[in-house]
Amino acid sequence: NAGVTQTPKFRVLKTGQSMTLLCAQDMNHEYMYWYRQDPGMGLRLIHYSVGEGTTAKGEVPDGYNVSRLKKQNFLLGLESAAPSQTSVYFCASGDGIPNYGYTFGSGTRLTVV
Amino acid sequence: QQQVKQSPQSLIVQKGGISIINCAYENTAFDYFPWYQQFPGKGPALLIAIRPDVSEKKEGRFTISFNKSAKQFSLHIMDSQPGDSATYFCAATPNDYKLSFGAGTTVTVRA
Numbered sequence: 001n002a003g004v005t006q007t008p009k010f011r012v013l014k015t016g017q018s019m020t021l022l023c024a025q026d027m028n029h030e031y032m033y034w035y036r037q038d039p040g041m042g043l044r045l046i047h048y049s050v051g052e053g054t055t056a057k058g059e060v061p062d063g064y065n066v067s068r069l070k071k072q073n074f075l076l077g078l079e080s081a082a083p084s085q086t087s088v089y090f091c092a093s094g095d096g097i098p099n100y101g102y103t104f105g106s107g108t109r110l111t112v113v
Numbered sequence: 114q115q116q117v118k119q120s121p122q123s124l125i126v127q128k129g130g131i132s133i134i135n136c137a138y139e140n141t142a143f144d145y146f147p148w149y150q151q152f153p154g155k156g157p158a159l160l161i162a163i164r165p166d167v168s169e170k171k172e173g174r175f176t177i178s179f180n181k182s183a184k185q186f187s188l189h190i191m192d193s194q195p196g197d198s199a200t201y202f203c204a205a206t207p208n209d210y211k212l213s214f215g216a217g218t219t220v221t222v223r224a
Contacts, residue, residue, distance in 0.1 A: 004156070031210050033211075035214075040122065040216055041115075041216060042115065042119070042202060042214045042215055042216040042217045043157070043202060043214040043217075044214075045211070045212075045213075048211060050210065058211075059213075090156050090157070092156070094210060096210045101147055101149075101158075101159030101162065102157075102159070102212065104156025104157050104158065105156050106154070106155055106156050107154075107155075107156055
């Protein structure tokens, strides 16, 4: 099925460990995004990309890095995980035409202990 | 600091009732206002959206009301059904590709 696929779905990390979250979309969308969702905070933009090879900072970029080497993939890295990064992470993609909105993945639940 | 303020945080409505969620913004450059619906364990999905050149948009039981002068917009769910139980997010963007989301409202519809 077409859409946005996130891996892994769940992960537990120890403080200081690193990991990469993978997002893949098969809709040929130009724009891709990483959000985190926390109770009472809504969805906050971490980083985004407006095309292959580009990245930009969102509202809460500290502690995260991203790469978009291929148009269909957008990677989110945590170099040294902290408990404050415990969250649900959502990847989304879009074609820049508002009426079609974003397509979100099903999320990655990350716990940092 | 969230650019879109959403209220209430949660609401409970009886089946057949009306659910109302309100959002307010300050950035006058915002020109596209979508609402997203999220079920537990899933990602958000686009529900309905409006541009500021209209004051109301209706799709089925869902209606967006928009007040440009007050910089407020709201979602009304008419004849609420148990299947409408979800978290709803309002959002806004000035440039068609980067959305700012509200904090979300959890709606529970009691049968």
